[in-house]
Amino acid sequence: MEIVREQFLQGKPVILIDPEREVEADFVYPAELITPEIVEFVTKYGKGLFCVVGPESELMERGFFKLPSNYGANYFVPVDFPSTKLATGIPASERAVTCNKLADRNTILKDYKYPGHVILIGASSFSKRKGHSESSVELVRMAGFSPYSVIVEILDEKGDSHNLEYAYDIGKRFGLTVLTIPEVWWEYVRRVQLVTVKARAFFPTKFGTFEIVSFENELDFKEHFALVKKYWGVPLVRIHSECVTGDCLSSLRCDCGSQLERALEMIYASGGILLYLRQEGRGIGLAWKVAAYELQDKGIDTYDANVQLGFKPDERDYAIAAQMLKALGATEIKLLTNNPDKVTQLEAYGVVVRERVPLFGKLNKHNLRYIKTKVEKFAHKIDVSNLNVEG
Numbered sequence: 439m440e441i442v443r444e445q446f447l448q449g450k451p452v453i454l455i456d457p458e459r460e461v462e463a464d465f466v467y468p469a470e471l472i473t474p475e476i477v478e479f480v481t482k483y484g485k486g487l488f489c490v491v492g493p494e495s496e497l498m499e500r501g502f503f504k505l506p507s508n509y510g511a512n513y514f515v516p517v518d519f520p521s522t523k524l525a526t527g528i529p530a531s532e533r534a535v536t537c538n539k540l541a542d543r544n545t546i547l548k549d550y551k552y553p554g555h556v557i558l559i560g561a562s563s564f565s566k567r568k569g570h571s572e573s574s575v576e577l578v579r580m581a582g583f584s585p586y587s588v589i590v591e592i593l594d595e596k597g598d599s600h601n602l603e604y605a606y607d608i609g610k611r612f613g614l615t616v617l618t619i620p621e622v623w624w625e626y627v628r629r630v631q632l633v634t635v636k637a638r639a640f641f642p643t644k645f646g647t648f649e650i651v652s653f654e655n656e657l658d659f660k661e662h663f664a665l666v667k668k669y670w671g672v673p674l675v676r677i678h679s680e681c682v683t684g685d686c687l688s689s690l691r692c693d694c695g696s697q698l699e700r701a702l703e704m705i706y707a708s709g710g711i712l713l714y715l716r717q718e719g720r721g722i723g724l725a726w727k728v729a730a731y732e733l734q735d736k737g738i739d740t741y742d743a744n745v746q747l748g749f750k751p752d753e754r755d756y757a758i759a760a761q762m763l764k765a766l767g768a769t770e771i772k773l774l775t776n777n778p779d780k781v782t783q784l785e786a787y788g789v790v791v792r793e794r795v796p797l798f799g800k801l802n803k804h805n806l807r808y809i810k811t812k813v814e815k816f817a818h819k820i821d822v823s824n825l826n827v828e829g
């Protein structure tokens with residue numbers, strides 16, 4: 439973030455790439471710092487729409503209002519700050535002043551002329567939406583500036599906005615930092631703590647006595663919880679995703695229930711933490727998981743079933759797990775899992791995974807194919823030939 443801050447102070451925008459949603463690259467620069475030269479640079483080499491984005495709630499408090507829209511974008515009334523009597527709002531010098539003023543929270547709608555020539559967009563919260571608007575506002579804020587960003591899409595020689603290679607070339611040519619929206623999100627989750635402990639209580643179970651911990655959660659607003667057994671040093675951690683069929687109904691279609699029991703035994707023995715995440719069905723929910731089961735009954739595997747239903751093979755995001763661990767004071771862990779994606783994601787979110795400890799569930803004739811698919815298509819680290827199949 440220091441590098442980004444320095445670059446902004448030197449008058450260089452960042453190129454921010456959205457590899458997933460829109461497949462677009464935008465110039466991003468703090469509205470607070472923008473000069474006529476930078477307005478000229480981003481409009482000349484970007485060629486997309488020149489906009490200022492700010493937090494939606496702040497814009498409303500300052501009197502800016504939303505335009506009626508049947509479009510995905512969250513447009514507010516475009517404005518000009520009248521810097522001189524002859525102001526028309528369009529010259530780079532005037533647009534720069536309008537941007538600077540928008541970044542100044544003391545100005546309100548009445549100080550501007552409208553409808554003007556600087557397009558204004560409201561960003562929602564980054565945990566709810568991961569578009570250019572939200573990520574650019576948080577990027578500028580994390581770099582230490584007022585959370586108002588200037589963004590302009592980068593179009594190639596033919597006017598195409600989806601040419602990411604062209605955007606990387608522009609970055610090289612002008613020595614600009616290129617970031618992706620996921621990279622900004624990882625940094626945001628590492629820095630901004632949105633989860634805190636709400637309550638802790640005595641929790642006896644058939645595996646032994648734990649403490650149950652609930653959380654105040656401004657990240658995804660779901661009721662995740664933890665079981666903690668007192669530990670010294672690096673805790674053994676299990677991050678278990680909800681599987682109501684396996685955890686509560688003893689389903690044999692998967693190995694979740696037996697993994698949960700084994701994990702509680704191991705954590706009770708060595709001390710550690712179990713996080714129970716409400717991401718049923720690898721994040722697609724119970725209704726869709728049953729739809730995926732229906733496809734699996736027709737012979738499709740668990741990976742392809744998700745894809746056929748229009749989801750990613752695995753929709754889970756472990757940002758919430760990283761923040762819960764931080765709230766519990768555990769930033770270095772030993773992780774109980776066979777799933778390499780859990781390790782990769784946690785590390786991106788700033789958790790140090792000292793060791794991965796395998797966790798085998800029980801195999802049976804109903805879940806064997808499911809487990810094999812995990813090994814073959816999700817790169818789970820399980821040696822299937824060594825496991826005993828029961829029932």
Ligand SMILES: Nc1nc2c(ncn2[C@@H]2O[C@H](COP(=O)(O)OP(=O)(O)OP(=O)(O)O)[C@@H](O)[C@H]2O)c(=O)[nH]1
Pocket residue numbers: 677678679680681682692694697717718719720721722727730731740744774775776777780818
């Ligand atoms: N979409 C979908 N989800 C499933 C299916 N079977 C089980 N699940 C879900 O898969 C998740 C398994 O969670 P975990 O055991 O924490 O994670 P894992 O990917 O198995 O990785 P491990 O840490 O090695 O156990 C649960 O949310 C289950 O509800 C299926 O066929 N389709």
Ligand SMILES: [Mg+2]
Pocket residue numbers: 460462570591
């Ligand atoms: Mg865009």
Ligand SMILES: [Mg+2]
Pocket residue numbers: 693694697
């Ligand atoms: Mg599992």
Ligand SMILES: [Zn+2]
Pocket residue numbers: 681683684685692693694695
């Ligand atoms: Zn399951």
